[in-house]
Amino acid sequence: MVLYVVRRLGFLLLTLLVTSIIVFLVTRWLPGDVARVILGREAGEAALESLREELGLNDPLYVQYGRWLMDFVVGDWGMSFSTRSDIRPLVMGRVRNSLRLALVTLVISVPLAIVLGIVAGLNEDTLIDSVISISALSVVGLPEFVTGLILIQIFAFGLNILPASSSVPPDVSFIEVLPKLILPSLTATLVLLAYVARLTRAGVIEELEKSYVRTAALKGLPYRTVVFKHVLRNALMPTITVIAISFGWLISGLVVVENVFNYPGLGRLLVFAVGRNDLPVIQAVIMVTVVGFASANLLADLLYGFLNPRIRLGE
């Protein structure tokens, strides 16, 4: 297990290194001159040249990359071109918001999806299964902006129990912001739900067919023992890893949801930065996202390793 963890950590670092190179190169090769973006259209060639010199844009690429990476690691993420403010507090604030949204979404979606998946799997090809599977699938077919608007219509305008807009000022506590997180979380849940539920269902069905389930049943154990102790322990392994991976998506991939609800998460920041060609912000957001994804993957691997005795007890 120790070796397994070390290996996973090694892979994580390698992944981060490779993606940082890609992020750096892509942003450098994008059309558009950084100096001109900063100084504007009217700037003279001499001013541009001196700014390029000042920013180190004339150095060889690998020197620029090294400097950029070191700065990023020590926390000096530079200034935003568009807002002229320090990038780190800006991005970290958004990270906190995104984490809150992701957390609430997971708390709502995971138990729901797993229960639905288990119920459907245990009752394969019966009416219950069909109802669950079809309704889950029909919801996932709808894009987030449609489901989001429907939810707003029902809960905000119809029942008037939840706020329609989720825009929050920077420093508010989690408790204060919680009511505003529910509708966006529900919207994200609807996306995740069908996927996780179907995966759980498939896992349950696959395990139910295995010989060890017959062995357990023929021991005369009660049905719930067979299911909870024997089947689910194996059936939920893929589900758990997928949930861990989807955490990465929840942090950075909720662009549409955040826009519908006007919620200041990482996704919206990225859209904002891309719109303004704000390269340092784009780089920072992508790097943070990559770290998030990679950590979620690591978490998934570690969880899987912990749950699976083959890996836990391996060398």
Next chain:
Amino acid sequence: MTRSENGAVLDIDDVTVGYRQAGSWREAVRHVSLAIPSGQTCGLVGESGSGKTTLALATMRYLPEEGMVRQGEIRFRGRNLLELKDSEIRKIWGSDIAMVPQDALASLNPSVNLGEQVAEILRYHRGLSKAEAREQTLELFERVQLGDPQRVCNSYPHQLSGGMLQRVLTAAAISTEPSLLVLDEPTSSLDVTTQAVMLDLLRELIGGQQQTAVVYITHNLGVVAQISDRVAVMYAGDLMEDAPTVDLYREPLHPYTRGLLDCVPRLGENKTEVNLRPIQGRIPSLQDLPSGCIFRPRCPLAIEVCKEYPPLYEAGDNRRSRCHRWDEIKAKEVSASQPVPEAAQVSAPSVSGEGVLDVEDVKVHFTEGRSLVKLISGEPPTKVKAVDGVSLDVPQGRTVGLVGESGSGKTTLARAVVGLAERTGGTIKLLDMELPPGLRERTSEIFRCLQIVFQNPAETLNPYLSVSQILRRPLMRLMDQTPEELDAAVEDLLHAVHLSGEYASRLPGQLSGGEKQRVAIARAFAPRPDLVIADEPVTSLDVSVQASILNLFDELQGEEEIGTLFISHDLAVVGYLADVVAVIYLGQLMEVSESASVFDPPHHPYTEALLSSVPLIDPEGEQEEIRLEGEVPSPSEEITGCPFHTRCPRFIGPICVEEVPPWRDIEGVDKRTFCHYTEEELRERQRRTFRFSESSE
């Protein structure tokens, strides 16, 4: 609870089991009646599709959803199991009725430790506390002779060998001392030496439980002869015959039983002396059963009356037979034996010709786990010595049999010869060509001369090519035949493997297992090779099919005068077909012998152990009881001296550990052994390992 009238623990009464398929019923078991009293072990034998597993599952009342007992009653201690509620049957499962399933690894939960998988039964059915249950589990593990029960308790299935897992399942099944024990092929996935130890254990356990009735399901006629008191023979869903074991083997009263017994090679038989009599025709499919007696189309005794469905006749002496002519068979007025196929008359001992294949000191070493992490940490990669210095000749016109247990390196050696595994040392010569290690360096002439038949015909034939396309390929690529010649050549090939011309247009999916293997054999023989390697070609086939494939090999090889390297784990099969038998263990040969003398002492101690482990197809036969302890070591372990010294029952002392044994020639016969013992020393210690009874001759 009351016993049923006849005192049987299990009373299967006129049971018919059907599976619903596309709106209609397929009856996989029909009108089976069988009663098993306490203390009796009843063997249930049959080929695949015979319905033996279906019957067992129906007995457990655990049929798949689409299955149903359509008729009859299954009474357990007088209660009809079919009428019980789910909650009632659950109280019986695991407590009064227990099952030991096939394939131990798949039958245990991979993420629950083994101790718990037994202890939970005791807690639930016996109401024991956690500590008590664990203590009893440890005792049970001791009873099934699992060394270090503590460690086994805390282990997970992937950490133990198949033999040990089978013991865990056995411990689970006997934990509550059930009145009915159903064993479903519990030794079929084990190696022969492990199987022998397991059978000893089962016999001992069953003997110790006088109150238990046992149903033992197997396809292996040797295993059932050794373990059961009674044998019930099933065929395509019908119970054909049911008799005390000794009587059944002495004097079968159904032509199908006779056929089964005649088509399996017995230990010590060779093709030069005995013929296998395959059962003609093929097993009918359930949707296409013949009317009347279902064995009629394949039966040598079929007459007009057989068009009526026979009842299970009471044939006296506590036996029953579903044959209209059982009394004639019993009075020896007719013979129920299958005809010897014309093409497979006793073959003359083949004359040794020139060498076709010359394997000289071949080694196949793999390095495992050459990973980035190991590279960085500087840890040396694990060396696996799959084949470690094997020298072997295959002369023209002869069959060399290579026999070994799983992990012995026999398949790797075959793959090294054909070039699928690259050898790391030694030379391989085919005729006068030196064979390069890898496939890429080999010329098409080498491919033409050297062909292979694989174990699993279902996976070796491309499912999208017709039989004729499959056979044309080697002809076009290796023989440069013109399109006009091809059709005739395909027809000849099909004819040679006894398939009619209409098979040319069929796809592999439309063929039975035996037919597929015939096509695979035809494909191998198509380019007129000089050497054919057959890697377990009959292992996945039913015995009645196996016999005809063995005959086919014999016949083709006799016609073509080619050399054959025949690989199998089954000593009886190898001894039957081969002229020379080579025994391999952990990548090294232990003994090479003419098949005529391989069954007589002196033996290499490993061969001796193998011979005394094969379950004899004769309940009255006698056999030495030489058992190997422990498991085959992993080929990555470094073993000095003799590779067999860690398990050798005739271990001498330090010399076996320190020195590589010499090859010794045995006087008077063509046999050599790889052992420190001299011929005289072996002769002093060894006796003939097995003897069939008079009556089974």
